[in-house]
């Protein structure tokens with residue numbers, strides 16, 4: 146069927162939008178073990194998709210995985226037909242995942258399935274419109290989660306003022322002669338043996 150861009154009126158109170166998905170009890174979220182947490186997240190995705198179906202009844206159900214690693218919180222994977230979430234970041238930022246990350250990724254899912262959706266910019270006007278008008282959320286693109294555990298940096302370097310984590314690739318470049326400097330003290334970074 147033909148889908149058009151959502152064109153509801155913004156659900157706003159004053160100047161800031163009001164979240165449309167019901168809030169989730171943080172204490173309940175904290176009580177869940179990892180498997181139950183991913184299961185609850187899947188149910189939350191279904192809830193968000195149900196909301197989208199008011200505007201795009203043919204929207205398919207995405208599969209849900211909690212297998213994403215690294216710095217990203219979530220990722221719509223159209224080739225695999227679903228949404229991937231970062232299990233480590235989910236565990237550490239449960240409430241934000243339910244209130245922000247799920248709508249963010251489901252908005253990608255919806256926009257991609259609109260007519261011409263694959264040609265739209267990932268965080269462009271259409272995605273922003275879905276975030277604001279359908280989910281009642283400010284269309285923020287980046288998260289501010291602490292990624293120290295989800296994206297461990299295996300090599301430790303130091304300058305005069307602090308320690309720096311290097312990825313394997315950065316470490317290899319440094320060992321091959323590339324010079325890295327601290328942007329705070331301008332000192333050269335040396336491997337901590």
Ligand SMILES: [Zn+2]
Nearest residue numbers: 249253267268
């Ligand atoms: Zn995004």
Ligand SMILES: [Zn+2]
Nearest residue numbers: 304306327330
């Ligand atoms: Zn420094």
